[in-house]
Amino acid sequence: MKIEVKRDLCISAASCVAIAPGVYQLDDEGKVYIVDPKGGTDEQILEGAKSCPVQCIIIKDDTGKQIYPEPAA
Numbered sequence: 001m002k003i004e005v006k007r008d009l010c011i012s013a014a015s016c017v018a019i020a021p022g023v024y025q026l027d028d029e030g031k032v033y034i035v036d037p038k039g040g041t042d043e044q045i046l047e048g049a050k051s052c053p054v055q056c057i058i059i060k061d062d063t064g065k066q067i068y069p070e071p072a073a
């Protein structure tokens with residue numbers, strides 16, 4: 001899976017960090033960044049993204065297809 005973060009949207013809720021601290025962390029500005037894209041299970045990575053109240057974590061599969069947020073049909 002590939003992880004992208006829209007740092008400008010991050011509001012420092014840190015729920016992603018609580019779920020997958022090995023993957024998501026906050027920097028000095030309180031904005032999310034990826035510590036290690038392999039620092040958690042796929043489930044943790046996805047649940048962390050889903051926990052974000054402003055959906056600033058984008059998850060794609062290895063082919064580049066977006067998994068979360070689910071693309072509009």
Ligand code: SF4
Nearest residue numbers: 010011013014016052
């Ligand atoms: S849950 Fe979203 S808003 Fe909160 S720290 Fe993580 S990326 Fe930022």
